[in-house]
Amino acid sequence: MREYEIDVIIKNKPIVKDPEGETILKDLIHKQGYDTITSARAGKLISLRVKAANGEKAKKITYDMCNELRIYNPVVHTLDIKVKGE
Amino acid sequence: MKVAVLQFPGSNCDLDALKALRSIKVPTDLIWHREFKGGDYDGVIIPGGFAYGDYLRAGAISAHTPAIEEVKEMAAEGKPIGGICNGFQILIEAGLLPGALIENSSMKFVCKWVIVKVETDRTPFTRLLRRGQLMRMPVAHHQGNYFCKNLKELYENDQIVFRYVDERALPTESANPNGAIDNVAGVCNPEGNVVGLMPHPERASNAILSPSGTADGEIFFKSMFDYMGGRSW
Numbered sequence: 001m002r003e004y005e006i007d008v009i010i011k012n013k014p015i016v017k018d019p020e021g022e023t024i025l026k027d028l029i030h031k032q033g034y035d036t037i038t039s040a041r042a043g044k045l046i047s048l049r050v051k052a053a054n055g056e057k058a059k060k061i062t063y064d065m066c067n068e069l070r071i072y073n074p075v076v077h078t079l080d081i082k083v084k085g086e
Numbered sequence: 087m088k089v090a091v092l093q094f095p096g097s098n099c100d101l102d103a104l105k106a107l108r109s110i111k112v113p114t115d116l117i118w119h120r121e122f123k124g125g126d127y128d129g130v131i132i133p134g135g136f137a138y139g140d141y142l143r144a145g146a147i148s149a150h151t152p153a154i155e156e157v158k159e160m161a162a163e164g165k166p167i168g169g170i171c172n173g174f175q176i177l178i179e180a181g182l183l184p185g186a187l188i189e190n191s192s193m194k195f196v197c198k199w200v201i202v203k204v205e206t207d208r209t210p211f212t213r214l215l216r217r218g219q220l221m222r223m224p225v226a227h228h229q230g231n232y233f234c235k236n237l238k239e240l241y242e243n244d245q246i247v248f249r250y251v252d253e254r255a256l257p258t259e260s261a262n263p264n265g266a267i268d269n270v271a272g273v274c275n276p277e278g279n280v281v282g283l284m285p286h287p288e289r290a291s292n293a294i295l296s297p298s299g300t301a302d303g304e305i306f307f308k309s310m311f312d313y314m315g316g317r318s319w
Contacts, residue, residue, distance in 0.1 A: 016188065016233060017231075019191050019193045019265075020189065023193055069150060070146060071142065073143060073146075073179070073186050075185060075233070075234070075235065076186040076188055
């Protein structure tokens with residue numbers, strides 16, 4: 001059994017307004033002159049360490065846990081699970 | 087016949103809810119979530135506050151407590167379940183109410199008196215009100231921006247309970263304190279016995295503490311007691 005480092009990234013779905021991202025884009029990035037940056041979406045990142053036989057299994061454990069415990073709200077959020085390595 | 091006001095670590099409108107209920111002679115217990123047994127009660131108020139520090143998302147952690155499992159059983163039995171502010175967030179996270187409550191569109195904590203219009207009188211908490219009636223209550227929240235994908239379906243099922251309106255009863259943008267879809271301030275489950283709302287009826291239950299000199303929120307609790315077969319007004 002190895003231990004994997006996994007990032008869980010939760011963001012608002014594109015159809016859901018993201019006032020935090022909008023504020024970062026409008027009131028910071030654009031006001032400071034970074035005009036070529038056209039979008040900013042804020043989210044939440046949870047870093048986990050997961051014991052599993054392989055990376056795929058670690059991802060599956062994480063995915064199931066996120067759904068069972070509603071780590072994200074599927075009504076408004078997207079879930080992205082990234083296995084970063086051992 | 088008894089109502090429970092559920093206390094989670096971080097609840098802070100629990101005493102106000104208790105006072106609002108007891109002042110109209112509703113037998114009410116303030117009860118710590120770990121000691122709560124649904125079978126002992128005929129109705130529940132989940133009060134406002136910041137249960138578990140609003141960590142992860144407002145209401146997300148409390149939604150997984152054994153107390154909320156008890157609340158789910160009570161809901162299935164048709165008992166009246168009311169969630170106010172953070173209590174509304176908890177009921178949504180527990181899957182007892184549809185949709186989601188996201189960050190206010192202003193990104194700010196909003197604390198002000200608002201006017202809401204009663205959209206349905208079929209719930210235990212609005213049965214002594216009439217459709218179209220206006221109520222003045224305060225809001226105080228950061229994640230009260232109601233969102234759902236099936237708004238039409240909620241209207242068709244008569245699940246929209248309250249909407250933010252102006253003095254003329256119009257659901258204008260300026261009357262909407264948080265950016266909620268279609269000015270929705272409160273919803274219910276399809277059966278109608280589980281109701282959640284962002285405004286605070288318990289803080290609008292004493293005329294002397296209200297800028298308009300009215301105690302509109304009191305009717306929310308009177309309706310609940312009336313539904314339970316307690317005193318009728």
